[in-house]
Amino acid sequence: MEAEKQDDWVFMVTARAPTNIAVIKYWGKRDQKLILPINSSISVTLNPHDLSAITTVAVSPSFKEDRLWLNGKEVSLQGDRYQNCLREIRSRATDVVDTKSGRTITKEDWQNLHVHIVSKNNFPTAAGLASSAAGFACLVYSIAQLMGVQERYKGEISSIARVGSGSACRSLYGGFVEWEMGEDDDGKDSVATQLVAETHWEDLFVIIAVVSSCQKETSSTSGMQDSVHTSKLLHYRAKEIVPKVIIEMRKAILERDFATFARICCADSNQFHATCLDTSPPIFI
Ligand SMILES: Nc1ncnc2c1ncn2[C@@H]1O[C@H](COP(=O)(O)OP(=O)(O)OP(=O)(O)O)[C@@H](O)[C@H]1O
Ligand SMILES: C[C@@](O)(CCOP(=O)(O)OP(=O)(O)O)CC(=O)O
Numbered sequence: 001m002e003a004e005k006q007d008d009w010v011f012m013v014t015a016r017a018p019t020n021i022a023v024i025k026y027w028g029k030r031d032q033k034l035i036l037p038i039n040s041s042i043s044v045t046l047n048p049h050d051l052s053a054i055t056t057v058a059v060s061p062s063f064k065e066d067r068l069w070l071n072g073k074e075v076s077l078q079g080d081r082y083q084n085c086l087r088e089i090r091s092r093a094t095d096v097v098d099t100k101s102g103r104t105i106t107k108e109d110w111q112n113l114h115v116h117i118v119s120k121n122n123f124p125t126a127a128g129l130a131s132s133a134a135g136f137a138c139l140v141y142s143i144a145q146l147m148g149v150q151e152r153y154k155g156e157i158s159s160i161a162r163v164g165s166g167s168a169c170r171s172l173y174g175g176f177v178e179w180e181m182g183e184d185d186d187g188k189d190s191v192a193t194q195l196v197a198e199t200h201w202e203d204l205f206v207i208i209a210v211v212s213s214c215q216k217e218t219s220s221t222s223g224m225q226d227s228v229h230t231s232k233l234l235h236y237r238a239k240e241i242v243p244k245v246i247i248e249m250r251k252a253i254l255e256r257d258f259a260t261f262a263r264i265c266c267a268d269s270n271q272f273h274a275t276c277l278d279t280s281p282p283i284f285i
Contacts, residue, residue, distance in 0.1 A: 011098045011105065012058035013146040017138035018048040019123070019130040020170045021206060023265045024249055025272040026179065027220075028228045028238060033080070034187040035166045038228065039238040042178050042195070042249050043170045046206060053134035055119040057142045059105070063114040070119050070135075077117075084163045085140050086115075092156075093147035110147050117143070124213035128285070130171075132220075136164030137171035155191025162190060167220075174198040176253050178246070201256050216285075223276065223283045230280040237271055 026041035046052075066086060068077045077083070093110035097103070105113070117139060125131040140161040151157055155169075162169035162179075170177040173194040182190030227234045245264055252260040276283035 007061040009101065009103065010058050010060040011096075011101075011103070011146070012056055013142050014054065014056040015138055015142040015145065016048050016052050016054045017134050017141060017171050018046045018174075019051045019053075019134040020045045020167065020177065021130065021208075022167065022170075023176075023261070024242060024246055024268050026166055027224045027272055027275060028234055029166070029224065031185075031187070032225065033084075034190075035162050035164075036187050036190050037166055037179070037181045038235070039242040040179060040181045040246050041167075041170070041242075042176060042246065042253075043167070044176055044204075044206060045171060045174045045198070046208075047198075051121075051123045051129060051134065051208065053119055053121045053131070053138040055117060055135075055138040055142045057115050057117045057139075057146050059113050059115050059146060061113065063116055066114050066117075068117045068119070071121060071125060081136070081164050082139075085136065085160055086143070088160045088163065089140065089143045089147055089149055092144075092149045092152075094150065096146070096148040115143060115146070124210065126215045126219070127210075127213050128216050129208070129210070130167055132165035133167040133171045136168035137161045140164060140168070141172065153188070155193055158192040159187060159190060162187070162192075175200055178250070195250060195253055201253070204256075204258070218283050218285075223279070223285075226281075226283065227275050227279040231275050231278040233278040234275040237275060241271070 020043040022041050022043040024042040026037050028038040030036050030038050066077050068075055090110055093107055095107055096105045119135060121131050123129050144157050158169040158172045161172055169192040170179050172192055175198040176195040177192050178195050179192045249264050252264060276285055
């Protein structure tokens with residue numbers, strides 16, 4: 001009985017993370033396991049009150065395994081992406097004091113405790129609206145908060161979200177965000193940084209028209225790898241075009257130059273669609 005009582009506690013954290021829309025697109029990986037891209041990208045983070053994921057993560061000695069419920073249904077956490085995120089966060093856990101109960105959960109305790117994660121998206125999942133970006137950013141952020149993870153270098157938590165889904169690293173910050181592709185093999189320098197805060201361009205509004213909430217035929221993950229293997233245009237874009245337009249886009253954002261911003265954004269989106277058509281077999285998005 002006494003042992004049962006000692007196990008009878010739960011400690012939890014809730015977080016909300018918005019989705020983001022790329023204005024210079026990420027498409028293609030140079031390392032699939034670490035999710036390292038072939039080009040840098042820039043996105044705008046939406047207002048968390050519009051399109052977002054809300055995640056509650058709880059820990060208790062009575063939990064026998066890590067579990068996830070997504071939009072009311074239990075889903076497997078066994079996939080590499082979830083396992084890689086959990087492992088990276090656990091390895092950075094620190095001593096945490098639950099201020100309500102005064103209980104300390106030590107760095108060592110976290111290695112044996114299990115989490116239950118409940119998440120809900122307030123917009124269609126896996127339908128092309130970057131649910132994986134909001135979902136993994138939220139999951140990583142909330143577990144990192146729970147386990148008292150402190151960044152040892154700027155963007156470290158974004159690099160953990162990145163191993164869940166590339167675009168998720170950009171959802172850790174508001175405003176305009178750049179995901180630098182980086183050069184290191186271990187991905188340490190492939191992190192997101194905020195270019196400007198959400199207050200920088202307050203009269204810029206994003207209108208999202210949901211034309212279909214059905215699950216997509218081609219996932220971004222498999223589609224972009226097909227492009228890497230078959231589209232020469234994609235490699236030309238990544239090497240020759242993106243490095244230049246990233247500089248122009250940063251400037252347009254800093255100067256709130258809407259005409260230039262819109263021109264580059266539309267051209268990049270069209271070019272992304274062109275690489276999809278240049279893929280074999282072609283991807284129709
Ligand atoms: N709130 C969430 N919590 C945890 N995982 C999530 C969450 N939302 C989505 N996911 C994961 O992301 C997957 C969907 O990612 P996918 O890339 O297929 O679609 P998308 O991100 O909505 O679309 P796109 O990448 O084209 O914008 C889900 O199957 C699930 O594994
Ligand atoms: C077209 C995109 O939205 C593709 C996003 O792809 P994901 O980030 O969903 O892919 P994975 O890293 O394999 O999870 C462009 C972008 O957001 O930059």
